[in-house]
Amino acid sequence: MDEKDFQEMSVQLEQEANLREKLKDEVLKLEQKSRSMQGTMNKIHATPTAQLPKIISTVKPVVESCKDDTRAIAFLVPPNNYWRWKQMWSQAVQGVVFTLALCKFLEDGTLITLPEVSQVLGVEADWKDRFTIATEDYLHGIISLVNELSRLAVNAVTLGDFDAPFRISVFVKDLFAGFSLLNLKNDGLRRRFDSLKYDVKRIEEVVYDVSLRKLNTPTTGGDETMS
Amino acid sequence: MMAAVQSMPSTSRDVIMGAFNGYREELDEYYDRREALTKISRDITSLSKKCIFLLHRLVTDPSNKPGHEREVSVNAAKKGYESLGQIKGMFEGISEHLQGNDFWKFQRTISPGLQEFIEAYGFAHYLEHNTLLPYAEVQAYLSTDSGQPYFPLPYSDYLLGISDLTGELMRYAISAITTRGGRARARELCDFVRDCRASFEAFAPQIRGMDHKQKTTTNSLRKIEDATYAMSIREHEFGASPDRLDALVSQYMSGYGQDRGWEGGGRGSRSDEQDEE
Numbered sequence: 001m002d003e004k005d006f007q008e009m010s011v012q013l014e015q016e017a018n019l020r021e022k023l024k025d026e027v028l029k030l031e032q033k034s035r036s037m038q039g040t041m042n043k044i045h046a047t048p049t050a051q052l053p054k055i056i057s058t059v060k061p062v063v064e065s066c067k068d069d070t071r072a073i074a075f076l077v078p079p080n081n082y083w084r085w086k087q088m089w090s091q092a093v094q095g096v097v098f099t100l101a102l103c104k105f106l107e108d109g110t111l112i113t114l115p116e117v118s119q120v121l122g123v124e125a126d127w128k129d130r131f132t133i134a135t136e137d138y139l140h141g142i143i144s145l146v147n148e149l150s151r152l153a154v155n156a157v158t159l160g161d162f163d164a165p166f167r168i169s170v171f172v173k174d175l176f177a178g179f180s181l182l183n184l185k186n187d188g189l190r191r192r193f194d195s196l197k198y199d200v201k202r203i204e205e206v207v208y209d210v211s212l213r214k215l216n217t218p219t220t221g222g223d224e225t226m227s
Numbered sequence: 228m229m230a231a232v233q234s235m236p237s238t239s240r241d242v243i244m245g246a247f248n249g250y251r252e253e254l255d256e257y258y259d260r261r262e263a264l265t266k267i268s269r270d271i272t273s274l275s276k277k278c279i280f281l282l283h284r285l286v287t288d289p290s291n292k293p294g295h296e297r298e299v300s301v302n303a304a305k306k307g308y309e310s311l312g313q314i315k316g317m318f319e320g321i322s323e324h325l326q327g328n329d330f331w332k333f334q335r336t337i338s339p340g341l342q343e344f345i346e347a348y349g350f351a352h353y354l355e356h357n358t359l360l361p362y363a364e365v366q367a368y369l370s371t372d373s374g375q376p377y378f379p380l381p382y383s384d385y386l387l388g389i390s391d392l393t394g395e396l397m398r399y400a401i402s403a404i405t406t407r408g409g410r411a412r413a414r415e416l417c418d419f420v421r422d423c424r425a426s427f428e429a430f431a432p433q434i435r436g437m438d439h440k441q442k443t444t445t446n447s448l449r450k451i452e453d454a455t456y457a458m459s460i461r462e463h464e465f466g467a468s469p470d471r472l473d474a475l476v477s478q479y480m481s482g483y484g485q486d487r488g489w490e491g492g493g494r495g496s497r498s499d500e501q502d503e504e
Contacts, residue, residue, distance in 0.1 A: 005361050006426055009382050013433040083331035110239050113246055129328035135250050174240040178247035185258050 020088075023076055027089045030069040034095035037062050041102055045155040049164060056103045063103075066096060067122030074124075074131035082129050090137050096121065097133070097141025102148060109167060111175065114138045136189060139179075143192045146172055150199035153206045162215040165206040176200055257332075260324055264336045267321055271314050271340030275347040278310045279395055282350050286399065293407040293473070300354040307351030314344050318369050322377035330378050338384055345388025350395050357415070359423065360389060383434045390427055390440040393420045397447035401454055407473040410458050417451040424448055 037059050044052060077085055097117055104112040112120075118133050149168045156164035176196055184190040210216050285303035292299075325333060345365055352360035366380045400416040403409035424444045431438045465471070 002359070002361055003426075005363070006429070009362065009386075010429055010433075013382060013430065017433060080328045081331060082328055084334070111243050111246070113242075114250075135253050139250065171239070174243045177240065178243045181244065181247045182251050183255055183258070 019076065019078075020085075023073065023085055023088055026069055026072045026076065027092055030066060030073070030089060030096070031092040033062050033066055033069070034092045034099070037099040038095055041099055044102075044106065045151060046159070048159050049156065049161045052106050056106060059099065059103060063096075063100065063120060070121050070123055070131055074127040077130040080129045082132065086134060090134070090140075093133060093137045094140040094144065097138050098144040098148070101142055101145040105145065105149070105171060109171065111142070111171075117141075139182075139189055140192065142175065143179075143189075143196060146175055146196055146199050150202045153203045157206060157210060157215075162210050163217050165203060165210055166216060169203050169207050172200055172203055261333060261336050264321060264324060264333050267317055268337045268340030271317055271337075272343040274310070274314050274317075275340070275343040278307055278314075278347040279350055281310060282307045282347075282354060283395070283399060283402070286354065287402045287406065289406070291406075296408055296412060304351045304355035307347070307354070311344070311348055311351065314347075315368065318344075318377050319371070325378040334381060334384075338381075341380075341384045342388035342391065345385060346391040346395065349389045349392040353392070353396070353419070357419070359419075359426075360392075383436075386427065386430050386434055387436055387440060389423075390437065390444060393423055393444040393447045396420050397450050400451045404454050404458060410455070410462075413451060413455050413458070417448070417455050420444065420448050420451060 040055060040059050040062075043055050047055060073089060097112075100117055100120055101112045104110060104116075114133060114135065117138060121133070123132060149172055153165040153168045156168075179193050179196060182193075184193055282303050285306060286300060288299075321337070325337070345360070348365060348368065349360040352358070352364070362380070362382070362385050365385060366376055367374070369378070369380060370376045396416050396419065400413040400420075403416070404413040424441065427437065427441060427444065431441050
């Protein structure tokens with residue numbers, strides 16, 4: 001038994017454990033911001049459509065400050081070790097993506113793209129072997145967006161915005177069509193994608209309820225410009 | 228109304244479809260590569276297991292001549308190395324998918340095969356040298372002729388792989404104990420596994436899964452200890468010389484000898500073997 005061999009290994013594993021602790025601290029900061037932003041955004045379900053910009057504007061500074069955390073993580077991770085540690089911040093990143101996507105949809109009715117997310121979070125291209133937004137995490141965030149929008153369709157109607165379900169319906173159907181293009185494996189993403197149809201169905205029901213009673217603005221064609 | 232909604236001009240849809248087409252390409256490439264590597268990892272696992280069985284067969288072959296244990300072990304190790312050559316080729320083949328940042332992307336995919344390989348290689352190494360396979364030697368084996376590693380060997384896979392080796396050594400010790408000269412071998416194995424267990428203990432908190440392996444190692448160690456204890460009790464009980472006891476054991480074992488390919492039966496065979504000493 002070569003004791004020196006084991007000692008060397010032990011020293012290096014110790015260093016890795018230290019790195020893990022440091023990363024944990026940074027990830028915790030991001031996680032807390034992610035949670036607090038989601039908490040703020042939860043207010044959209046009880047806020048009239050006209051006042052949504054105010055909520056979004058309170059989230060913006062927090063988004064901006066996430067840049068510090070992504071940078072800190074990127075500088076901790078050793079070169080070529082992105083995939084080794086990525087699991088630690090996947091969930092936090094998914095939450096941030098969700099918030100960004102929700103803000104973007106409420107602002108202009110469109111989908112935030114992956115490059116846009118990276119840009120907003122200050123992720124630099126040459127970090128790609130240390131920190132980047134994984135496509136999977138981005139897609140998880142977008143699925144959360146759809147889950148959230150099916151709730152919003154219901155709650156907007158409660159608050160008297162009868163056109164919101166129509167805007168949401170079009171958008172979510174586009175997203176569903178997008179997800180249908182993917183050849184997903186039997187993993188978490190696949191399971192969550194499978195649940196999307198219930199969200200789509202729920203939104204359809206709201207649209208049906210509203211249109212049956214002719215509560216929406218008659219010129220439905222103009223819905224998209226009303227957000 | 229619904230129809231009106233659906234027929235709305237939707238440039239946003241085109242943007243979304245374009246983006247998702249890109250995501251599909253990326254995910255497809257990842258899934259395809261992962262699937263290919265999973266298959267190779269499974270093949271490596273099964274070849275490694277075959278190598279381990281081969282080594283067991285060679286070292287516990289009843290036709291091995293007593294007194295030549297060292298030679299038998301070394302020859303078995305050589306055959307083991309030969310059969311591992313194919314696995315080396317497989318690792319070389321997948322190394323292009325494991326460069327740079329991609330290694331950790333697929334580490335978990337190849338980890339099972341890699342650990343099983345280390346177990347087999349560690350067994351062969353033990354038979355040849357009576358020592359623990361060093362980390363550096365595995366990394367050197369998994370490198371090109373010019374010394375360029377196929378991929379960086381993680382400590383975790385190395386330690387988890389050689390930790391599994393203790394189970395094989397237990398099996399070896401238990402089957403060796405009933406062969407001539409096997410009790411000394413079992414004692415050696417017992418000491419070795421005990422040392423392994425002590426050395427690995429420091430890594431239990433640092434490496435996920437090591438704690439569980441340590442429990443298995445402890446169980447294996449116990450089995451070897453109990454077996455060597457039982458043998459030692461009998462040695463004293465009979466007050467017999469090791470040779471005499473060897474003879475007793477093989478006499479006892481020869482009762483079960485037919486299916487293991489032992490020649491002759493009972494007393495005759497025993498006295499033959501004793502004559503050779």
